[in-house]
Amino acid sequence: MSSRSVPDAPAHTPSDTHTAPEAGTRTATGTGAPGTPDPAAFAAEWEDWHRTKDARLASEHGFLAITGLHWLSEEPQRFPGVPGAWSTGPDGVTVALDEGTELVVDGAAVRGRYGFGVIPEREGVDAVWGDTVIEVARRGGHDVVRPRHPDHPLRVDFAGTPAYTPDPRWVVTGRYEAFAEPRPTTVGASVEGLRHVYDAPGRVVFRLDGRELSLTAFNGHTPGTFTVLFTDATSGVTTYAANRNLRVEAPGPDGEVVLDFNRATNLPCAYTDFATCPLPPAENRLPLAIEAGEKIPHERRPVTP
Known part of the structure; x- marks a missing residue:
């Protein structure tokens, strides 16, 4: 059983903890300090x-750059905007890359058949392919692949x-x-x-x-x-x-x-x-x-x- 934080939630920048006034009262500022707000x-x-x-x-x-959510199975599958054939099994996620294609994982170039291993729940690994980042993750007991393309219209048009x-x-x-x-x-x-x-x-x-x-x-x-x-x-x-x-x-x-x-x-x-x-x-x-x-x-x- 994991006590990890909630997945698919953007990380927040931590801020200082402030002393709050008496419980149940409304405060004047976002820090919980008493007084009249400016x-x-x-x-x-x-x-x-x-x-x-x-x-x-x-x-x-970021999340607005994601172009697909692909669920892996033991049968190798190809997905739009993602190189290679992807599968999962007891040994974790595997990709079989075409000749001449490479990914960069943890700063190292990988080619051919590459195993990402067993990914813990609510964690993931990023594989870089050109200007695309391919998120390989585990959610709800299932392995998934999510490509992130910076030119995705949802991101480009975000207002x-x-x-x-x-x-x-x-x-x-x-x-x-x-x-x-x-x-x-x-x-x-x-x-x-x-x-x-x-x-x-x-x-x-x-x-x-x-x-x-x-x-x-x-x-x-x-x-x-x-x-x-x-x-x-x-x-x-x-x-x-x-x-x-x-x-x-x-x-x-x-x-x-x-x-x-x-x-x-x-x-x-x-x-x-x-x-x-x-x-x-x-x-x-x-x-x-x-x-x-x-x-x-x-x-x-x-x-x-």
Whole structure:
């Protein structure tokens, strides 16, 4: 059982942990510090964060560059935009390259038949082919190949992610409650029939609009941080229906945490069908509207005739 962080979620830049005020109160800034916010500074900090987040998503070989999600089997298969014939088995993923074709793996050129070995769940290896990066990964117990082409129209035409106007009232403090033992938690995925299993180390409890609420937390990309997947009353209306993602910094000594819903983001499945993003645990469906954070991407909105 793995306690790795959530897959198909863009990495975040870690920031300093700040001391939060009394649990359940709303704070003035994105850092959880008390006092009257400076609206201009608050908005500028959020804009800088959001610009950086979108730039990472649309980087040369980011998620918007993926052109296919190919599931491997024991039978060798060829895929568009990928050289060679690919298969998997007890010894892991193998590619048989055509004569004169080479990939670069871990800085070394490989030719002919090459074995990537057994790839651990939620991990992957990148193989470079010209200006294309071929991700070889394992998701939900299956080996996959995902080519990333920098000239993919989804990436080239990306104009940024729409979002609610940042508002300090959506910065909430709460407390982290660790479970006696991490709880294996099975969730669905954006790919039908796929399942992900995580060890949930605890939950975050907070108050919002007079209600006490809680969210099961998974481990984040940085040790000590958490990833919270949730939906709410905006899901499928103004925000992406399947899931919303919120990073929570490591708790303070007394267990206090800050939830800045202005920084609730879309996972890659909100933009592309070539992602295997997990869905939130059933208990993470909030019964109120969190009108903060990212909205449904332009790429997923219906086309008006």
